[in-house]
Amino acid sequence: MMDEQALAQRVGEAMFAADTASRDTMGMELLACGPGRALMRMTVAERHLNGHKICHGGFIFTLADSTFAFACNSRNRVTVAAGCSIEFLKPGQAGDVLTCEGVEQILQGRHGIYDMKVSNQLGEVVAMFRGKSAQLSGTVIPAAGEEAI
Secondary structure, three states: OOOHHHHHHHHHHHHHHHOHHHHHHOOEEEEEEEOOEEEEEEEOOHHHEOOOOOEOHHHHHHHHHHHHHHHHHOOOOOEEEEEEEEEEOOOOOOOOEEEEEEEEEEEEOOEEEEEEEEEOOOOOEEEEEEEEEEEOOOEOOOOOOOOEO
16 A cells, blocks of 8 residues: 555656646646645746746636646546635846745545646745645556546
């Protein structure tokens, strides 16, 4: 029987390997995945800038949303977003290294609430994101006697 941390790490690795949007399109890195937690990083490149020459809010949102996905799937239950909101607090600049830390606040039955904090390399908070998750049937990676979907 695998412990929760090892399981979360395996789930994170499997999801990240298949996540071409986060990995290849966005240039994100999965730094850590634990039970109900995830840590991701993205360097703001020219392709992430909007008409004001700051990081497009949609890319900051995507970093938070991806981190949310890894945190809420970390227990190896297929889980999707049921809703979310974001507050932008500080612009991201070209060259900034944005790190998003996601933490489960509550998991009750099939639903969970998760908070994501996006910070720059100076530790300044760029955005706060809250997501509500809903578990579906199935597992991310095969569990004993079960096929992953």
